[in-house]
Amino acid sequence: MPSSTTTETPPQQRTDGSLSHGLKQRHLSMIALGGVIGAGLFVGSGAGIAAAGPSIVIAFALSGLLVMLVMRMLGEMSAAYPSSGSFSAHAERAIGPWAGFTAGWSFWVLLCTAVGLEGIGAAKIVQGWVPGTPQWMWVALFMVVFCGSNLAAVKNFGEFEFWFAALKVGAISLFLILGALAIAGVLPGTDSPGASNLSDFMPHGSEGLLLGLLASVFAYGGLETVTIAAAESEDPVRGVASAVRTAMWRIALFYIGSMAVVVTLVPWDSQDVVEKGPYVATLDHLDIPGAGQLMNVVVLVALLSAMNANIYGSSRIAFSLVERGQGPKALARLSGGVPRVAVLTSCFFGFVCVLLSYWRPDDVFKWLLNMIGAVILVVWIFIAVSQLRLRRRIEREAPEKLVVRMWAFPWLTWVALAGMAAILVLMAREPDTRVQLYSTGAMTLALAAVGYAWQRARARH
Numbered sequence: 001m002p003s004s005t006t007t008e009t010p011p012q013q014r015t016d017g018s019l020s021h022g023l024k025q026r027h028l029s030m031i032a033l034g035g036v037i038g039a040g041l042f043v044g045s046g047a048g049i050a051a052a053g054p055s056i057v058i059a060f061a062l063s064g065l066l067v068m069l070v071m072r073m074l075g076e077m078s079a080a081y082p083s084s085g086s087f088s089a090h091a092e093r094a095i096g097p098w099a100g101f102t103a104g105w106s107f108w109v110l111l112c113t114a115v116g117l118e119g120i121g122a123a124k125i126v127q128g129w130v131p132g133t134p135q136w137m138w139v140a141l142f143m144v145v146f147c148g149s150n151l152a153a154v155k156n157f158g159e160f161e162f163w164f165a166a167l168k169v170g171a172i173s174l175f176l177i178l179g180a181l182a183i184a185g186v187l188p189g190t191d192s193p194g195a196s197n198l199s200d201f202m203p204h205g206s207e208g209l210l211l212g213l214l215a216s217v218f219a220y221g222g223l224e225t226v227t228i229a230a231a232e233s234e235d236p237v238r239g240v241a242s243a244v245r246t247a248m249w250r251i252a253l254f255y256i257g258s259m260a261v262v263v264t265l266v267p268w269d270s271q272d273v274v275e276k277g278p279y280v281a282t283l284d285h286l287d288i289p290g291a292g293q294l295m296n297v298v299v300l301v302a303l304l305s306a307m308n309a310n311i312y313g314s315s316r317i318a319f320s321l322v323e324r325g326q327g328p329k330a331l332a333r334l335s336g337g338v339p340r341v342a343v344l345t346s347c348f349f350g351f352v353c354v355l356l357s358y359w360r361p362d363d364v365f366k367w368l369l370n371m372i373g374a375v376i377l378v379v380w381i382f383i384a385v386s387q388l389r390l391r392r393r394i395e396r397e398a399p400e401k402l403v404v405r406m407w408a409f410p411w412l413t414w415v416a417l418a419g420m421a422a423i424l425v426l427m428a429r430e431p432d433t434r435v436q437l438y439s440t441g442a443m444t445l446a447l448a449a450v451g452y453a454w455q456r457a458r459a460r461h
Helices: 011-015 025-035 039-080 087-094 097-129 135-151 154-184 205-219 225-232 236-245 247-265 271-275 278-285 291-323 340-359 364-371 375-397 411-429 431-460
Strands: none
Touching: 025 154, 025 225, 039 087, 039 205, 039 225, 039 236, 039 247, 039 271, 039 278, 039 291, 039 375, 039 411, 087 097, 087 291, 087 375, 097 135, 097 291, 097 340, 097 364, 097 375, 097 431, 135 154, 135 291, 135 340, 154 247, 154 278, 154 291, 205 375, 205 411, 225 236, 225 291, 236 247, 247 278, 271 278, 278 291, 291 340, 340 364, 364 431, 375 411, 375 431, 411 431
């Protein structure tokens, strides 16, 4: 019988035994609800509208369907095998240690880099309110606050995310209500535009729609955090199952619904959509006093929430990898149920990314951004392949663990993989995304080679 240090040992037996379980169900429910309202939706969707026009609604619907399938697959595996390693632990179990190594460390680089980007974005907003203050000062302040909250008990992360998510959900719900009233022509002081802004539905033809589709895919990043956090909740299985089952209406309401409101009320070619962001531009267009600035506060909260969640997610992914023998042992040290060395390392890497954006924005930082450009697609592919391989095994060995089931298995899993392949082809066609695809591909192959070598070296010992 293999010992607990061999590669055959089930990942979940080694990953989460010592982590705290301080997240309450209310924390997990709100993280699941707020996690779908990310910085990508508030900040990145303007470029998609500029490219696709009103057809951005179709782009978000198509990519939303793909994300729903991915979340269903991930939910099935995470409910059966709760783990802070999430898809990385599932890939190890289904494909092999090299796959877990590749998926986990590539996602860690993505999250740490995103922490830096979100810190810069949040600092720019605050700098606009307090002119003359240096940007680095605000980034440093945010990093210290969230590094500190993540070094403390996991419930601190849960409380931060609970209130961040509550504010985001409340703000976007109010935005949808005001938008619906304006479209219906019953909002005081506004006239309904009818369908006048939708007449030129695909202004740049199918090419614009495809560009909008690419932009929308990457706006959905961050949904995976709830399956990582579930491992530290009071009832991981129930938490994952609840989050996945409500994913469909959350995506439909918050993403597709808000895009429909924006393009109906504001001309798609308005410069404000890109410069101010679609939500601020819409509220300014409705001429609601102070609403635009209030939405800027919400965008700031979304960026800070993403920073907090990404520091948490990156530290737990790193901890899980090391616990499974796939990284420096120092990162697995726990104190009070928190992997504090992993938290500090993730924060340090994120702050290095911020420094690179100041020191070498034209080469090193740009290279780093290109390298992580398609990581989320790599992760989704690992999720789909893992689910294809694990589903039969779970049905055979422990059918009672299938609390969440992938719809129409295996056909919809194959449909999702075909969708991911189509997105990769689209990325290869576009000059801007082609560089990201090739850079991410090179990093993925390099990590896979290192992971395979690491696996062989451990097997010899």
